[in-house]
Amino acid sequence: MKEYILNDLEVLTPESLVNKAQEIFETLPITHLPIVKNEELIGSISESDLQTIDEKSSKISEYSHLTDFFFTDENISLLKTIKLFSEHDTNIMPVLNDKKKYIGYYELHDVLELFCSNSSLFSDGVMIVIEKNKKDFSVSEVSQIVESNNATILALYISNQTSDAIQATVKINSEDINEVIQTFRRYNYNLISEHKDDFYLQDLKDRSDYLQKYLDM
Numbered sequence: 001m002k003e004y005i006l007n008d009l010e011v012l013t014p015e016s017l018v019n020k021a022q023e024i025f026e027t028l029p030i031t032h033l034p035i036v037k038n039e040e041l042i043g044s045i046s047e048s049d050l051q052t053i054d055e056k057s058s059k060i061s062e063y064s065h066l067t068d069f070f071f072t073d074e075n076i077s078l079l080k081t082i083k084l085f086s087e088h089d090t091n092i093m094p095v096l097n098d099k100k101k102y103i104g105y106y107e108l109h110d111v112l113e114l115f116c117s118n119s120s121l122f123s124d125g126v127m128i129v130i131e132k133n134k135k136d137f138s139v140s141e142v143s144q145i146v147e148s149n150n151a152t153i154l155a156l157y158i159s160n161q162t163s164d165a166i167q168a169t170v171k172i173n174s175e176d177i178n179e180v181i182q183t184f185r186r187y188n189y190n191l192i193s194e195h196k197d198d199f200y201l202q203d204l205k206d207r208s209d210y211l212q213k214y215l216d217m
Contacts, residue, residue, distance in 0.1 A: 001081070002074050004114060005095050007104035011036045012045070014061035018053050021060060025050065034094045035060060035067060039101040041094050043067030071096050072106065078115055079156065081106060083139045086158045086166065115157050125154045125171045129192035130184055137166040145187060146172055149180045167192060 011034045012021055021033055025047045035042040049066040071094040072081050085093055091108035130142070139156065146153050151174035160167035174180055181191060 001076070001078060001106075001114075004106060004110050005074065005104040006107060006110075009034070009092070009105060011102070012060050013037055014042060014059065016060045017056070018050065018058050018060065018063075019056040021045065021050055022056070030092050032068070032090045032092045034092070034102065034105065036102045041069075041071055041096060041100075041102045043069045044090070044092070044094060046090075070094070073098070074103065078111070079139070081111055082115060082157060085111065086137075086139075086161065089161075112157065115155075125173045126177045127169060127171050127193070128177070128181065128184075129159065129167060129169050131165055131167045131190040131192050132188065134161065134164055134166050136188070137168070139168075141187065142168065142170060145183050146170070146174075146180060149174065149176070149183055151175075151177075151180050 009028075009030075010024060012024075014035060014037055016035075024033060030047070032044040032046050034044050043064075045060065045063070045067050049063075052066075053063060055062075068088060070084060070088045070090070072084055073096050075098075081093065085091070085108050093106040093108070093111075094102060095104050095106060097103050142156065143153060151172050153170060154173055155169075155171040157169055158166060159169040172180060184191060
């Protein structure tokens, strides 16, 4: 992961002016800008929050209430980093070293590319796509559901998200994928993908076919 740390982004300082930050956002497709003072991460400000500021010549330090404090460290796992991106709805993740000094950032596209190149995606297993309200989605809960059915997660990544919902693709090694699927439903996850071993869908189809035969009589 360390080789994916970037430091070419012009970060802000508490003394930076609002219009300077806006100029950076206008030239780069990023959601947040880190605010750094003497290598210490103060926080990050989002492009959407910055647009609410009318005083363009004011200093960033005047808007500490708009900053979010999130980061990852250079030794964190790939999956935990992806989870942080999702939790904070960002495509820029500041990176701190073991002395808690800012050393750069991860870009979401690079992290997802790294994840997709992981060989575990191409190993045997069943790929399912689940969806849940954003505020209720939990990677730890997904892991618990899979493991409670004596299955193993081979890969997991956020494949899509809106302002309301998160869609995740999970690759699972399981002898009974139907049990995993039904458990996800009991926890109010929507199953986006279809599976031939999904007894619930088969039951619905059988009931629909029966009803249609009744109506045709």
